[in-house]
Amino acid sequence: MVIKYFSWIKEYIGKSEELIELPDDITTIAELINYLDNLNDHYKRAFVKRDLIKIAVNKTYCSVETKISNNDEIAFFPPVTGG
Amino acid sequence: MVIKYFSWIKEYIGKSEELIELPDDITTIAELINYLDNLNDHYKRAFVKRDLIKIAVNKTYCSVETKISNNDEIAFFPPVTGG
Amino acid sequence: MEKQTTIPVKINIQNKDFNVSEETKILQQNETGAIVNFVGIVRGFDEKNNNVIDSMTLEHYPGMTELEIEKIVRQGCQRWDITGVTVIHRVGKLLPSDQIVFVGVSAKHRQNAFDSCNFIMDWLKTKAPFWKVEECNNHKKWVNYNLSDDEATKKWVV
């Protein structure tokens, strides 16, 4: 699974993209966030304001309940500020 | 008094501008229109749709009740179609 | 407190064409964050009468046209917080797809630019003394005004 990070989330985690092997017991975005949150303090800091964080699966907005699989591209980013 | 005509009113009357000496008994636009209307058929034809005609005194919109004097610049024109 | 109304305003009635990029640059002031431009284009077909148009000629009432546009712009400046306004209207003979009118407004914030540009354009359509005559096969026809243009101004009545 590819995970992409943008803006200050990218800076907190220290990378813009990573490839992980999705553990079998993780089936939703909410579970993935809990998994990442427990990896180390960088992820923990990034996901502190998790209610604010926007999520995309395969480049489409989705919610924490969205089902995911190992072939998906996940992205975590703050509210957008273009225009 | 200068009177200006625009668009199809100018064409009906056959001139874009004329200088007239305002008769003493004419004090409003309504009276001026009646006076012009009686001059000849060209004016009569121009003023047939008089409810439609817009009036300006000294380059400001006004109504048929507006008081006028010999120093004024009067204009008669159809509803505007710019833009 | 009275609203600031001493912003740069440019009003031109002219035969020659205008350049939208240049006008956009001119509208930029210190605090500008948003610019909304309206560009009117001569259409080659008169929908209402099902007529092809070869050309169109615009006449206006010199002096009064500028005064009326100034009044509209002043109202726009009082109603919205904007940083610059340009109105350019062409007169004389124009061909289909020619640019005919430019209304550009700059503002700090975008909704003020959108609304004031829309407002100025709507009122220009019903108040500024311009008249169009359409030419087709050496036949000319004065354009009738649109009732829908009067309707359009109603949304600005508070």
Add this chain to the structure above:
Amino acid sequence: MEKQTTIPVKINIQNKDFNVSEETKILQQNETGAIVNFVGIVRGFDEKNNNVIDSMTLEHYPGMTELEIEKIVRQGCQRWDITGVTVIHRVGKLLPSDQIVFVGVSAKHRQNAFDSCNFIMDWLKTKAPFWKVEECNNHKKWVNYNLSDDEATKKWVV
């Protein structure tokens, strides 16, 4: 009857600047009578935090940005009778008074151009994945989103 939605649409995410005149010309189609352009400008001052800005850098999510803008444009095409749409958004480093975003819409009639341009801009602000970081004295600060941008989209809910 389904609305015609096969109009020319151009969506570009790019580093380089854009030319408003050229984009306006491209928007002109056969039946176009009105073009409304929105141009966003980098401001040199952050009002909310009382900060001068030296420069700003924009990043985006390649692929998703284009998809989100396409969705917004498609909704605009279904809702209004329009003849062309162009959206250009710059990324990378920009300086105060640089042009940052262009949204242009052409239509037969002006109100459709005004409303659809306003609609596309409002939704772009809340949906298109771009992020701004402001630079000042070698210090950088990610721009916070504006609650007022969410509010702005509410006027389009029918």
